[in-house]
Structures are given as C-alpha cells and as structure tokens.
Amino acid sequence: MIERLYLRELVTFDEVELEFDKGLVVLTGPSGAGKSVLMSAILSSFGHTTQGAASLCEVNLLKPAGLQSDAYKLEDDLTIKTLKKEKLRYFIEGQNISKKVLAELFSPYVKYLSVRDKGGFDSESLLEMIDSSLVAKDKIYKKLLKEYKKRYANYKTKAAELAKIKEDEVKLAELIEFATYEVEKIERINPQPDEEEELLKVKQQLSRIDKIKDALNSASEIFACESSVEEVYRLLDKDTSAFSEMMNQLRADFEDTETLADELEEVNVEEVLDRLSDLTTLKNRYGSIEEALAYKEAKKEELSGYQNIEQDKSMLESFLALEFTELTIIGSRLSQSRQQESLVLESLLREYLETLKLPALSFVFESISLDERGIDKAEVTLGSSKMATLSGGEFNRVRLALMAASINNISQSKGVLILDEIDANVSGDESIAIATMIAKLSRVYQIFAISHQPHLSAQADQHIVVTKEGILSKVEILNDEGRVQEIARIIGGENPTSQALEFAKRLRV
Known part of the structure; x- marks a missing residue:
C-alpha cells in the first residue's frame, strides 16, 4: 500500500x-x-x-x-x-x-492498466488467474499444483543433463581417445619421483669414467710403498696403526671405485640419455614428474567417468520417460480442475459483461506438451470475437471484469x-x-x-x-461536502444545477 x-x-x-x-x-x-x-x-x-x-x-x-x-x-x-x-x-x-x-x-x-496496453490475456496470465482462484479455495489443488511445479523443475533439470550427454556424445570418442593417449604416454615412460636425480648422477659419472680409471691406475702404485713406510715407522719406534687404518680405507675405496667402474662399463649410455630425454619431455609438458603422475590419475578418473556416461544416459532416459507419464497424469488432473473453474468464472462474468453491453466470455483450452504450468494453453473469446480484435476500451473493461470475477475467494492484499x-x-x-x-x-x-x-x-x-x-x-x-460538489461538477459542468447536486448526494449515499 x-x-x-x-x-x-x-x-x-x-x-x-x-x-x-x-x-x-x-x-x-x-x-x-x-x-x-x-x-x-x-x-x-x-x-x-x-x-x-x-x-x-x-x-x-x-x-x-x-x-x-x-x-x-x-x-x-x-x-x-x-x-x-x-x-x-x-x-x-x-x-x-x-x-x-x-x-x-x-x-x-504494482499493476498498470492502460487503454494502450492489451496484455493480460496471454495463456500464462489466464492460467495464473485460474490457478490463483483455485489455490485460494481448494487445498488439494494447491498441493497438486505445488507437486507438479516441483517435479517439473526436476524434470527440466534432468532433461538438460540428458541433452548435454547427447551433445557430448559427438565429442566423446575424441575425449576418450585423448585421455587414453595421455595416460598411456605417461604409463609407458612410467616415471619415478627421484629417478631423474639418480640418472643425472650416473650421466655425470659416465662422463668422467676414463679419467677416474687412469687416476686409479696411477694412484694404485702407492700400495707398493706400503711395506717400506711401515718399516720406517718401526725403525723410529712409532705406532703404525693410524697409517695401516688409512691404507686399509684407501684400499677399500679403490676397490669400490673399481667396482663402480666395472658397473659403469655395463651401462648403456644411449639408454640413460633417452630416459633423461623422456623425463624432460614430461617435465616440460606437466611441470614436474609429480604433476605428470597426478595428471595421469586425473585422466584415469576422467576415463572412468566417460565409461559411466552410457549408463547415466540410459538411467536418465528411463527416468524422464516415467516422469513424463506421471507429469502428464498430474497435468491432466490440473487441466480438469481449471476447465471446471473456468466455467465458474464464465458464470460470474456473465452479469458483469451484460451490464457492459458485452457478449459472454468463454475460455478455450488446448492441450500442449508439458511446460511449467502443465498441459494447458488457454485463451478467451468474447462472443465470436478474439481478444485481439477488441478496441482498447473494450479490452480493458473485459480485463477489469475478469479480475473482479477472479477475486471471490481471495482476501489477502494483492x-x-x-x-x-x-x-x-x-x-x-x-x-x-x-x-x-x-x-x-x-x-x-x-x-x-x-x-x-x-x-x-x-x-x-x-x-x-x-x-x-x-x-x-x-x-x-x-471532504464529504467537497466530494458532492465535485461529483456535481462532473455531472453538470462548472456551474452544476440543483438537480446535479441532488443526484451527486444520492450517489454518495
């Protein structure tokens, strides 16, 4: 207000x-x-x-x-x-x-009725008006309409999901092929988190193996002098244990180095370089070996989802077929109630329209496919005339009469x-x-x-x-007196007669 x-x-x-x-x-x-x-x-x-x-x-x-x-x-x-x-x-x-x-x-x-406006008689507005009248007096209809709207909204959501699946089916083969290729590529290389560091170390050792071997051969001559050095320690009455321990450690280190050199002799340098190249390729594409492995798992999960799409599609199609039948049944019940209520509204309107010198109004229903309001499309005719043929004044008076007839069971403010x-x-x-x-x-x-x-x-x-x-x-x-004077002016002009004043007073009673 x-x-x-x-x-x-x-x-x-x-x-x-x-x-x-x-x-x-x-x-x-x-x-x-x-x-x-x-x-x-x-x-x-x-x-x-x-x-x-x-x-x-x-x-x-x-x-x-x-x-x-x-x-x-x-x-x-x-x-x-x-x-x-x-x-x-x-x-x-x-x-x-x-x-x-x-x-x-x-x-x-806030609604505005203008002579120039010919809205309000579209199917949606007519059905809304009939529904409002029914909801106000019929709790069963109110519950049924609420159920239909809720289920139809879910039906539309599921229909959109199915449409998306069908749209994606065209691309699905390409998506599966791409995801499979990505997974197989990473699995073929089968990278390990710390593998690259170890390979780089081996590569570095391989690049120095010849120098290591030459240095090892030259350094091995030290053992020929070991007994002479021990003899000097004995002659000087000094403890040889530290020297002996050092020489034993040196001998062990040289043996380990010889073993490594022998192992490196068996390593295929080309294989190491190829492996490093594969790992570098993965790093360049995915950022790191860890990220490549995470990407592989994500793609495997994506492939699993693709495999479920056909099952989802079948389930959605079954649900929609069943729900379409159920909604059609509910829509038919709504339609029956609406058509009965339209007869009540036609009867209520008849008196209004007669005083307006207008013919009777009739509702015409047509069955359509499911939409948010059910299975109905509604329009009205005035006598044998469709609403589009009426003048602006006639149109608005019919609209006013229809609004007046539709509020019989409504008490709340609109x-x-x-x-x-x-x-x-x-x-x-x-x-x-x-x-x-x-x-x-x-x-x-x-x-x-x-x-x-x-x-x-x-x-x-x-x-x-x-x-x-x-x-x-x-x-x-x-005030009351001013209203009588103004109504008399409307009746008789700027200088109303006594008859106009009397008529104005009678209208105000």
Missing part, C-alpha cells in the same frame, strides 16, 4: 504532498489540470515510465508481503525516491537502483492497481458496472484511478481533485 507521495517541480506542479487511504483513490478534475501527470509520477516511481518525472519524488509504502531482494535491504516501511537532474536516478531505501531492476522488483505488486481513465467514453450503465467492479477490486487492491464519471468517484474511499490556477496545478483531498 502506498501511504504518501511527495514531489517537487513536476511540469505544472510546484510541490505536492499527499497521504493516501486504503481501497479506491480517485483523481478527478477538469481536463488538462494535471491528473495524468500526477499519475505518471507514481508510475515512474516504480519504473513504469519516465514521462513527467519530477525533479524530486518520494513514495512511502508498506512493504508488500513476499517482496524480498538479495541485493537490497528492505524495511517494512519502504521509501522509493527519484531524482531528476541531467538524468533520472532511482533509490530504494537510500540505495541506488536501476529502473529495470526496480520495475522487475515491483512488477508482481498490491496496487493503477487505472488510466478506465471509464472514459462509456455509457451510464457501463459506468455503473465499471464502478461496481472497481469497488469490488478495491477490497484486495489499493486502486488509483483517474475518472471523468460520477459513479466511480462516488465509490471512492478517498477523492482527490486536481485543479489548475493560471499555469500552476494543485491537489486537494476532498
């Missing part, structure tokens, strides 16, 4: 501050006074239009039930502000918001409804019927309507008159 409107510098309005009541708020006044301009400011605050935007406009409202946003912090008492300088900027609770996001946020709660001269250019009987329908809608909507007819003005919970003095427009909330 919109509680307050404040604006400055709006075309012919200098400053306006209004506090609104619940129910039906009617704006009247002479042509050209600024009623549509004022209404456009309200619409602009919710992202519907930028025409006639004020330099500053603030709208205070109670947060609608269900309104929530992950991007914006919303209090129970909301403030929407628009500022117009070089361009129009929007704020909600002091937070900058784009016009598009603002419109999307409030689209379920937000704000803004009407643009909905009763313009109609007869007296039609004006009465329109006023009755709008008054009924005002039980669940806060309605803002511009009117040039006395009947709708008389039904208002709050009556606001817009007038113009010179170049400036002004607004006034009328």
Whole structure:
C-alpha cells in the first residue's frame, strides 16, 4: 500500500504532498489540470515510465508481503525516491537502483492498466488467474499444483543433463581417445619421483669414467710403498696403526671405485640419455614428474567417468520417460480442475459483461506438451470475437471484469492497481458496472484511478481533485461536502444545477 507521495517541480506542479487511504483513490478534475501527470509520477516511481518525472519524488509504502531482494535491504516501511537532474536516478531505501531492476522488483505488486496496453490475456496470465482462484479455495489443488511445479523443475533439470550427454556424445570418442593417449604416454615412460636425480648422477659419472680409471691406475702404485713406510715407522719406534687404518680405507675405496667402474662399463649410455630425454619431455609438458603422475590419475578418473556416461544416459532416459507419464497424469488432473473453474468464472462474468453491453466470455483450452504450468494453453473469446480484435476500451473493461470475477475467494492484499481513465467514453450503465467492479477490486487492491464519471468517484474511499490556477496545478483531498460538489461538477459542468447536486448526494449515499 502506498501511504504518501511527495514531489517537487513536476511540469505544472510546484510541490505536492499527499497521504493516501486504503481501497479506491480517485483523481478527478477538469481536463488538462494535471491528473495524468500526477499519475505518471507514481508510475515512474516504480519504473513504469519516465514521462513527467519530477525533479524530486518520494513514495512511502508498506512493504508488500513476499517482496524480498538479495541485493537490497528492505524495511517494512519502504521509501522509493527519484531524482531528476541531467538524468533520472532511482533509490530504494537510500540505495541506488536501476529502473529495470526496480520495475522487475515491483512488477508482481504494482499493476498498470492502460487503454494502450492489451496484455493480460496471454495463456500464462489466464492460467495464473485460474490457478490463483483455485489455490485460494481448494487445498488439494494447491498441493497438486505445488507437486507438479516441483517435479517439473526436476524434470527440466534432468532433461538438460540428458541433452548435454547427447551433445557430448559427438565429442566423446575424441575425449576418450585423448585421455587414453595421455595416460598411456605417461604409463609407458612410467616415471619415478627421484629417478631423474639418480640418472643425472650416473650421466655425470659416465662422463668422467676414463679419467677416474687412469687416476686409479696411477694412484694404485702407492700400495707398493706400503711395506717400506711401515718399516720406517718401526725403525723410529712409532705406532703404525693410524697409517695401516688409512691404507686399509684407501684400499677399500679403490676397490669400490673399481667396482663402480666395472658397473659403469655395463651401462648403456644411449639408454640413460633417452630416459633423461623422456623425463624432460614430461617435465616440460606437466611441470614436474609429480604433476605428470597426478595428471595421469586425473585422466584415469576422467576415463572412468566417460565409461559411466552410457549408463547415466540410459538411467536418465528411463527416468524422464516415467516422469513424463506421471507429469502428464498430474497435468491432466490440473487441466480438469481449471476447465471446471473456468466455467465458474464464465458464470460470474456473465452479469458483469451484460451490464457492459458485452457478449459472454468463454475460455478455450488446448492441450500442449508439458511446460511449467502443465498441459494447458488457454485463451478467451468474447462472443465470436478474439481478444485481439477488441478496441482498447473494450479490452480493458473485459480485463477489469475478469479480475473482479477472479477475486471471490481471495482476501489477502494483492498490491496496487493503477487505472488510466478506465471509464472514459462509456455509457451510464457501463459506468455503473465499471464502478461496481472497481469497488469490488478495491477490497484486495489499493486502486488509483483517474475518472471523468460520477459513479466511480462516488465509490471512492478517498477523492482527490486536481485543479489548475493560471499555469500552476494543485491537489486537494476532498471532504464529504467537497466530494458532492465535485461529483456535481462532473455531472453538470462548472456551474452544476440543483438537480446535479441532488443526484451527486444520492450517489454518495
């Protein structure tokens, strides 16, 4: 519910501050006074239009039930502000918001019916209206519809998974071939984590083996002098144990070196170099031997996943076939209830449409493949005419009648409804019927309507008159006496007769 409107510098309005009541708020006044301009400011605050935007406009409202946003912090008492300088900027609770996001946020709660707008009779809107009527009075239908929507959402997810598998099947052979090649290449080389270091050491030793052997042969002559050195120690009465120990160690080291030289003689140098080349190739591709081994395991796991794809595909196909059947059964039950409810709505509408001098409205259902709403496609005809052939005025009156007929079992607030001269250019009987329908809608909507007819003005919970003095427009909330005077003006012109005043008083009773 919109509680307050404040604006400055709006075309012919200098400053306006209004506090609104619940129910039906009617704006009247002479042509050209600024009623549509004022209404456009309200619409602009919710992202519907930028025409006639004020330099500053603030709208205070109670947060609608269900309104929530992950991007914006919303209090129970909301403030929407628009500022117009070089361009129009929007704020909600002091937070900058784009016009598009603002419109999307409030689209379920602020509805605008314009003569130029022929929306609302598409299949989705019609089915939503019938579903809302059924949900409000039939708990079994409500539960069934909830189950269908939940299962259909899962069905769509699984169908997308199957489509992805089928799409990937074209590439699957290539993926398997590539993964197999990568695994086999690494397994063929079969690298070990510390292997390269050992091979480099062997390579270094091989490059020095000849020098080692020559040096070993020359150094071995030292053992020919060993006994002479020991004799010198004995003659000098010195201990030979340290010398003997050193010579034994030297002899052992020389033997180890000879053994290594013999082993290196058996090593195939080309094999060592080739092995090092293979390891270097892996390092260049994967970063390190450890990373190559990790990549191999990942590819093996990937291959295992590919092998399960065919099984997954078969399981998904079976699930979808079964779920399609189940959803079709639930969709058929929903369709039966909808068609029965449509007959109830047709009956409720008949009286409204007769007063509007319009033929009966009929719902037409067509079975379609499964979608998020079931198996139904719905449209309406007015007599033998389709909705697309109606004039803007006829179209809006039918839409209004349909909305009025669909709220019989609804008590919770449905937000704000803004009407643009909905009763313009109609007869007296039609004006009465329109006023009755709008008054009924005002039980669940806060309605803002511009009117040039006395009947709708008389039904208002709050009556606001817009007038113009010179170049400036002004607004006034009328008391009971003022309302009678304004309704009389609508009936009889600027100087209403006593008969017009009497008729205005009777309308207000």
